[in-house]
Amino acid sequence: MKFKPLFITATNTNVGKTHTTLKLLEALSLQGLKVGVMKPIETGVEDIAHDANLLFETAKRYNPALEVLKLKDIVPYQFTLPAAPYVAKGKKKINLELLETAYAKIEELCDIVLIEGAGGLLVPIEDDLYMYDFIRLFNARTLLVGHGELGCINDVLLSLHLLDALGVDDYEWCINFKESRDNFDKITLPFFISLFGRVLSVQDNLDEIIKSLVPCRDIDMDVL
């Protein structure tokens, strides 16, 4: 069974992309899928690429076939400066073919690959390359993760407007509640309910998020 990869992005850094990717990895693995992970570019890497390492070590526990890979296969580009790749990479060029080759190497060991972006969708990589370009590069479905604090309406809508403007239609969005959602329910939920009719969260709706992004028709197409 092969599924389109999921590209996990967020309204900002530190919102919960890695946390959400780990939750998806666990849930999809428990559903019987062989899951791979990739972090195309990680910045702020001193001794080890922490996000990629955490994803890789967890993924190997569920999918031992990944043992043949090295951390560098999971995170082909690592830079020390904790900055947008455009700045952190200095004079180095990000080679998209290299990233496609790295993805293919992971993909052949998996049913589905979870790709964690860096920062948010408009994080610059090259003069003519932004984080959102990875959606098309990997032909991925997208999960936008938002925070649950004051300001999240604006942050979520800005990213959703961008996805719409880009013509990306197979995306889902959710909120990652790091702490209690009581305040969110009071100050934010009414607007989201009015606009969307529902709000999915990493904490309460992982199954629905998965159903939305890993639809059964993928399986049907595979069977037919």
Ligand code: GDP
């Ligand atoms: P990313 O930069 O978007 O990948 O964000 P992370 O997933 O690394 O999350 C940022 C920080 O918030 C990390 O220290 C996480 O451990 C923490 N965090 C993320 N989600 C949760 C959560 O649901 N609960 C708690 N307690 N901490 C969280």
Ligand code: MG
């Ligand atoms: Mg992360």
